[in-house]
Amino acid sequence: MRLKDISINNLRRRKGKVFFLILGLTIGITTVVTLISITRMMNEDISKKLDEFGANILIIPRSDDLSISYGGMGIGGVAIDTQTLKDSDIPKIRQIEVRENISTISPKLIGVMDIEGKKVALMGIQFQEEIRLKKWWKIHGSIPKTREEVLLGNEVAVRLFKSTGETLPINGKPVRISGVLDETGSQDDFLIFGDLAFIQEAMKKPGALSLIEVSAFCNTCPIEEIVRQISKQLPHAKVTAIKQTLQTKMEALDHFKKFSVGISIIVLLIGSLIVFTNMMASVNERKREIGIFRAIGFRKSHVVRIIFLEALIVGLIAGIVGYLLGLGVSQVIGPMITGVKGGSLFIDPLLAIGAISLSSLIGILSSAYPAIHASKMDPTTALRAL
């Protein structure tokens, strides 16, 4: 027989009280796991919908000369031919510490050219990157697949009297119009989109970029941190966060996180109090028994170990049950609270270990005073019958 057998047998004897003890702690752990899971659901939802919000970081050359406006943001240097952003800047963005949070990088070159006697704005883009950012684009025709194909904004197509399948002379070369955009209500309606390398060549600006749009999301760090890291990599550029829908969502998430922390602390404090009062009552009920242990040679540390072992067993059970219940509850009430449809059950070993450790820790810390109190009991007082 070992001390653990005494602890286990005592817990078995007090089934009813132990049930409520475990229940109290389980409710606390369930609440914490539920709130953490719901917070993650919200985080993941924002992450998944990121592309719908478009780019959230704009990189432009550091210049005071703002001559062209794009999306409400000034684009410096375009009008005066200064080229401070280059293709070679893109790999540098991919080198920042939180690079795994970067979803899309879309470089652009903007310029004005004479086409069939009319001044038209052209934008060189990487189509595969651009369509990831602009999921709302509706194209009559298809996305350009070769360098000799372009996509026309709705307004510019009307101005040039062109439609899908026709050709257009750019820098003397005929290019095919693969598609025309439906009206977007944005600056895209006034642009001709061509392959970036082709437009760079046509404008005689090889490797040059007017701006870079970046779509990034970081669950654990603010967007400002990503902006700071990119700025460090590109000292010659001005990096700006576009605060829009995402910001509102992030703020809501931040409020929910703070609310979750507050609720978790309160519930865990109540759980600790339940453990404390239950263990204290148990120790007082067992005065005689503790007196017998001490009389037959148990050290104070042996008595403390018996109480702590009981607390640990209770904590482990409450931790496991609380984690599983928390997972279940978050799947049921998570979608109701967040509006996010419940996905597959995500079992995170770290959260499981964290929940079980937290529960065990609360069990032991809340039992510390009762355990020390028990070990200090005078055996002669405890054994009044002697």
Next chain:
Amino acid sequence: MSLIEIKNLKKTYESGEECVLALTNLDLNIERGEFISVMGPSGSGKSTLLTILGGLNHPTEGEVVVDEIPIYKLPLEKLADFRREYLGFIFQSFQLIPYLTVIENVMLPLSITEKSNREQMKMAEEILERIGLKGKGKRLPDQLSGGEQERLAIARALVNSPPILLADEPTGNLDSKTGKEIMALFKTLNQDGQTIVMVTHNPENTAFSTQTIFLRDGRVEENGTKI
């Protein structure tokens, strides 16, 4: 050198502003293999003497030396180790652990030793057989008769083979027939060399003791030695 030497023992208790004298001027030597009975009216200091001998109650003055160890000079945790190695306690009202089985109750003092489960089990079964409780190891204490519970308390006290057995009113809760059986068991244990110190109210229980001490008001009134 005696197994137990009690020198000029004095014990007082604080009760509010009053100081109650429990034991005073007590000198006593107990040799190995002796069977000491301590008698006296209630409040005479019998239980105080037993708890002081048991290393549970620090004396106000004087010294208790067991096997040349001045036990109250030991640090508290060492005193606990001393109790485990040297003493077997038989408490009034048996004081068994109700949620442990008979064999687990017997193994209780062994649970904090290095002994393996197998060794513990073997030692417990041997003592249960010797004490007359063979085959009842899996029962709970409340499934035993009063006499069996007393035997179980004796088995738990002896499982460690302690040099000294301390018993407080071992027949106090038993009918006279069972009480006689228990005293016969004590006699056998003593004949096998066990040193016993027993507190009792019942003069019949002193029949097998080698020395009987009568206490009154914390002093030794009479010290009768038999052969």
